[in-house]
Amino acid sequence: MKRKLWAQFDWVVNRERVDAMFDAGMAYPFVTVVAGPGYGKSTAVMDYARNTNRKLIWHHLLMIDNEPDCFWARAAEAARRELPKLADAMAKGKFPEASGDFHAFLKSLARILYQGNEALLVFDSGESITNEKILLFLDGLIKAEMENLCIIYISNVRPELGHLVGDGHHLQIGPGELQFNRHETIQLFRKYRRQAGDGECARLLELTGGWPLALHLIASHPSNKAHHGFGETPHFHVIAELFQQNYFVEYETAFQLLLVKLSFFDGVPLGLIQAIDTGNTVQTVDEMTRNIFISYDYSQSRFYFQKMYHDFLSQKRAMLSDEEKRDTYSKAGSWFCSRGFYLEALYCYWEIRDYSHYIDAMTHLPRKRRSRRSANMVLEHLNQFPESYVWEHEIVDLYRALLYINDMEIERAGEILTALADRLETQGPPPEKRLLLENVYIALIEVSFFQNNLDGLGYALKARPLMPEGGRIRSDDSMVVGNSTVFFLPDNTPGRLEAMFVFIRQFSDASRHLYGKSGRGFTELFTAEASYAAERFGDVLEYSSRAVFRAQEAGQHDIVLNAFTLQLRLALFQGNYDTARSVLAKITDYTEQAGCADVYPLLDCTAGMFFVSLGDTSEVPSWLSGGGGLPTDIPMDAGRDRIICALCHYLEERYTEAYAVLLELESILREHRQWCVRVTSHIIKALCLHSMGNMQKAVRSFWDAYNMTWQNNIIICFAEFGRPMEFLADAARAQTEMDFDTQWLDRVHREASAFAKRNSAMRKRHRNDAVIRHKARMDELTPRELEVMRCLAEGLTRDEMGSILGISLHGVKKHITNIYDKLGAVNRVDAIRIADANGIFDKKQ
Structure with a gap:
């Protein structure tokens, strides 16, 4: 089967020297093949792969792979030939953006690998990937160092893959090794x-x-x-001349022009050729297949040009008239739209400044699937639209505002939307623009909630008569809450908390018809969260259960999970360990059943909150605890992830790191105000400063949180920190610079002390359960496997283990894969962590 894949490469030279390097590389988890264009990187790997018995997964990366969903779909197809079970599992899931999902993927991969399937995973054209989430995924996959898996990363540039580059954990093959001798x-x-x-x-x-x-x-x-005079080093103009004579002028003029047209695109789908080519498409494809500088990606049915050949063709674009260029982009834009590739369509329409079709394609681009990178590209385009076009087509300003919201530039979005609403109201919108004004009001409601003000009620009242039938604005599965707390206080005037209960009832009545199914359960969730702040615990359970019921029937996964999260938080505060465990299991099960990638970060943050509350940072997802690095592509609901990360640092007595995370969070919150996150951030900063001995600044930060809460008698968000909060309350009482309410401090001290006792009992229970859970796994290991486990913990190589234990290298590998399989471990580090938690290294050898 494999030989058929490479049958076309009859000109490949048998390079035993390079094959030997790859043989050596199989002892590493990661091999980089990095050199400029024309060094035969992919050919060298292909030539080696056809002579190995490993299962081969070859993923040729394109620019479209910077969209995580596209990357995941293409990766699944790449795996299908050799590992169909893995491909099926990937196809059923989503890109593992959340660490829980990533760990589940590693488990699936481990089960396949540890059943005797040695695999070679090749990522070709790595320079195409710039998306931070995908780079973090690749970095995590490499760091996992899984048995029976070697990853080869082919790139024109040095990969940005964390600490692995240059630290000895991988083999590097560069230009020097690939040059011909x-x-x-x-x-x-x-x-x-x-x-x-x-x-x-x-x-x-x-x-x-x-x-x-x-x-x-x-x-x-x-x-x-x-x-012929290459000079001391090869120059492009010489190679271009060779391309010209041997891979261009020999073609008919029509085919030459087609090649130039196709060079407009990065990765050319087969269907796009049929849309652009007016001649014999079969003959065209046959001609392209014979060109050694044009390759075909079978998994995605796309042709791609060798980079220098692509650059050469790009210099030929003067052969095309302006009309031919416009016609090419126009046909391509239509074809991409018909296949749902709206980002590629936007690129095409922008190149020819076809504003009308650009807006049409923009309308179909799902908002929740826009990454920051793609959103910024579109925003840059919209900001360059002619003023005359924007004035006649107000929808451009609406899209600009929505993209600014996506990028968390809330103030700018609000200015655009307010001006647009005023203009449409003054004009008295004709029937065809009533829907536009209705969308503007909905966006202004969103802005008002981000800014924690009450203007949203007024906009809801304005929007209601525009849509008497209701439900035309949002699709049923829109995310209106995300990974954030919806409750807020616009200010701390006395009685404001009670006023918010009245406000949300009024808003519920005014907005009932606005969202259709989208947002179902929102007002119940808001009421439940406000009840938690007021310590009306019966109402918390009643309204959170209502939120779950209403949101679940409408497929509003984020609202369901936020309501469950609030129930978990209540159980932890009340010291109900079993209830908290049960709710966490519900959240996990619901997330898996929903199959919605957007809510996995919420699951991770909720799990992180659970384990942090119990003082266990080892179970917190690594991307939250600081081990994997927080995402730089700030989501609309940023805040919870930073809070969990700061708490992990605090529990591990890394106070400086925790404080730095919170300072970064403050810079984010300048643009959008999340009341609960800001209060919690001030409290944790105070605790960090107190632990570092800076009492004056600690009390000042405590004062900031106090000023946001005390006049409404909100205590619970302070009491949740237990004994450290007792010390902080004592420090606040002892100073004289700031005038704290002593009765409020007494209540904080009293409730924090009571919570500390409940929390201590839960932590003890959690530690005992952890030992019981893992002990059963350890009992399955044979005596020989226990010996190998100890060798793994000592950091010995496989050769050293074989020498000490008197077994073959193959035997060592077999024992290691059995250990990983029995413990449910992904790699050496994971296995050592599980064994250490069960005290296996404390037993007599």
Whole structure:
């Protein structure tokens, strides 16, 4: 089967020297093949792969892979030929953006690998990937260091993959290793039925620097001689001339023009060729397949050009008239739209400044699938639309505002929307623009909630008569809450908490018809969260249960999970460990059943809150605890992740790191105000400063949180911190600079002390349960596997283990995979953590 894949590469030179390097690389979890274009990186890996018994997964990366969903779908297809079970599992899930989902993927992969399936996973054209989430995924996959898996990363540039680059955990193959030597150059010329004597071979190597691309071009055409004057290093204009003579002018004019047109795109779908080509498409595809500088990606049915050949074709665009260029982009835009590739369609329409079709494509681009990178690209385009067009088409300003909200520039979005609403109201919108004004009001409601003000009620009242039938604005599965707390106080005037109960009832009545199914359960969730702040615990359970019921029937997964999260928080505060465990299991099960990638960060944050409350940072997802790095692509609901990360640092007595995370959070919250997150941030900062001995600043930060809450008698968000809060309350009482209410401090001290006792009992229960859970796993290991487990903990290599234990290298590998399989571990680090938690290393050997 594999030989058929590479049957076309009859010109490949058998490079035993390079194959030996790859053989050595199989002992590493990660191999990088990094060199510029034309070094035969992919060819060298292909040539090695066809002679190995490993299962091969080859993923040729394109720019479209910067969209996580697209990356995941193409990766699943790449795995389907050799590992169909893995492909099916990937196809059923989503890109593992959340650490829980990522860990589940590793478990699935481990089950397959540890059943005797050795695999070679190749990521080709790694320079195409710039998306931070995908780079973090690749970094995590590499760091997992899984048995029976070697990852090869092919790129024109050095990969940005964390600490692994240059730290000895991987093998690097670069230009020096891929350059042809004298023996390989002679072999190459023989492949093309040419002879190269020692003298000519030396001159060729001197002129080309052993660059495989130039040597191939010279060897493939007898007229090309070494004395043609490459200079000391190969230059593009020389290679371009070789492209011109041998891979361009020999084609018919119609095919030349088609190649130039296709160079407009990065990765050319087969269907796009059919849309653009007016001739014989079968003949065209056959001609492209024979060109060694055009490759075909079978998993996605796309052609892609070798980069230098692509650059060469790009310089030929003057052959096309302006009308031909416009027609090409227009046809491509239509084809991309018809297939749902709206980002590619936007690119095409922007190139020809077709504003009307651009807006049409923009309308179909799902908002919740826009990454910051794609949103910023579109925003940059919209900001360059002619003023006259924008004035006649107000929807452009609406989209600009929505993108600013996506980018958390709330103030700017509010200014645009307010001006747009005023303009439409003044004009008295015609029937066709009533829907536009209705959308503007909905966006202004969103802005008002981000700004924690009550203007949303007024906009809801204005929007209601525009849509008497209701439900035209949002799709049923829109995320209106995300991973955030919805309750807020616009200010701390006395009685404001009670006023918010009245406000949310009024808002519920005014907005009942606005969202349709989207947002179902929102007002119940808001009431439940407000009840928690007021310590009306019966109302918390009643309204959170109502929120679950209403949101679940409408598929509003984020509202369901936030309501469950509030129930979990209540159980933890009341010291009900079993209830908290049960609710966490419900959240996990619901998330898995929903299959919605957008809510996995919420699951991780909720799990992080649970384990942090119990003082256990080892179970917190690594991306939250600081081990994997928090995402730089700030989501609309940023805040919870930073709070969990800061608490992990605080529990591990890394107070400086915790304080730094909170300072970063403050910079984010300048743009949008999340009341609960800001209060919690001030409290944790105070605790960190107190632990570092800076009492004055600690009390000042405590004062900031106090000023947001005390006049409404909100205590619970302070009491949740237990004994450290007792010390902080004592410090606040002892100072004289700030005038704290002593009765409020007494209540904080009293409730924090009571919570500390309940929490201590829960922590003890949690530690005992953890030991019981893992002990059963350890009892399954054989005596020999326990010996290998201890060797793993000592950091011994496989060769060293074999020598000490008197078993073969194959036997060592077999024991290691059995250990991982029995413990449910992903790698060495995971197995050591599980064994250490059960005290296996404390037992007599």
